[in-house]
Amino acid sequence: MQNPKNLNPPVHLHSVATTRRVAVSHREVAFWNTMIGKKVVMAITGIALVGFVIGHMLGNLKIFTGPETINVYSRFLREVGMPELEYGQLLWLVRIFLLICVVLHITAAVQLTRMSRAARPIGYATKKDIETTWAARTMRWGGVLLVAFIVFHLFHLTGGLVGFGPGQFKDLAVYQNVVAAFAVWPIASFYIIAMAALCLHLDHGIWSLLQTLGWNTARNEATLLMISRVIAVVVFLGFTSVPVAVMTGWIH
Ligand code: HEM
Incomplete structure (x- = not known):
């Protein structure tokens, strides 16, 4: 005979688990609805995107070692994980992950802008931007330019x-494609302008995310500002070196 204490235990456990799950998802939604929640989402997705940008820039620099290296690298990106994974499968997973990060990053940015406008519908009498940098002031329009560029x-x-x-x-002929691409100077110039926008976006963006995550202190502030700037400038120089090398005939 069944122990009376054990009557309907699975139903009870199930409902406890469901209640907890609902509570957790409520907590997450409530967090997303706060300004700090959106800033944290921007910071975490920002880290993933900066990681991709640095990796992509390093991959692009392979072009300076000749056509073979970069074309093999492009094939490797599609074949990685085979035979367990299909051709291009991991690349697609990374693409989907990046797309989710971009969508969350932009959604949080748009909603934060709306929230701060709603908090101050009249605006400042004098709009002097005291203590903000050019990079900080160009975050929104720079972001729009970057989306258009991507x-x-x-x-x-x-x-x-x-x-x-x-x-x-030609598919997988990255070297030849890049040389042909940047032989068109308006396109090469557009890339260089977009990389300048990326540089400004990273200069302020990296610093902001470090602040959001609470990693800045009075003592390390100057160092963190310097780290953000160095990453932004290195990314700018690394990316622009490719169109510049094609335009100057170094790579042909
Ligand atoms: C001068 C600057 C850049 C150059 C020369 C460049 C070059 C390339 C090339 C050749 C590919 C194709 C790679 C392949 O098919 O294997 C590619 C793909 C891509 N690039 Fe760039 N890139 C630059 C800047 C950027 C920037 C700044 C971003 C993002 C902020 C970016 C995002 C991407 C993405 C998302 C892909 C698609 C990757 C994939 O799904 O296969 N690129 N880039």
Whole structure:
């Protein structure tokens, strides 16, 4: 016979677990609805995106060692994980992850802007931007320019759908594609301008995320500001070196 104490235990356990899950998801939603919650989401997705940007820049520098290295690297990105994974599967997972980060980053940014405007609907009488840098003031428009750049870039150097003559773009021939791409100077110039916007965005963005995560103290503030600036400038120089090398004939 069943012990009376054990009557319906699975139902009871199930409901406890469900209640906890609901409580957790309520807590997460409530956190997302706060300004600090959105800032934390911006900071965490920002770290992932900065990581990608640095990795991508280092990968691009392989172009200076010749066509073979970078073309093999491009194939490797698609073949990594095989045979357990399908061709390109891991790359697709990374693409989806990055897309989620970009969407969350932008959604949080737009909502934070709305929240701070709602908190001060009238605006400041004098808008002097005391103690803010140029990088801080260009975060929104710089961000919009970066989104436009990324969309163009994917159609351009990943898809070969814009900026190339017929038959000029070849799948997995990254070296040849990049040389052909930057032989068109308006496109090369657009890339350089976009990299300047990226540099400004990172200069302020990295510093902001370190603040959001509470890593700054009165003593390390100058060092963290310097680290943000160094990363931003290194990323700018690393990326722009490629179009500049093609335009000057170093890479051909
Ligand atoms: C001068 C600067 C840049 C150059 C020369 C460059 C070059 C390239 C090339 C050649 C590819 C295709 C790689 C392949 O098919 O294996 C690519 C893909 C890509 N790039 Fe860039 N890139 C630059 C800047 C950026 C920046 C600043 C970002 C983001 C902020 C970015 C994001 C991407 C993304 C998301 C892909 C697609 C990766 C994939 O799904 O395969 N790129 N880039």
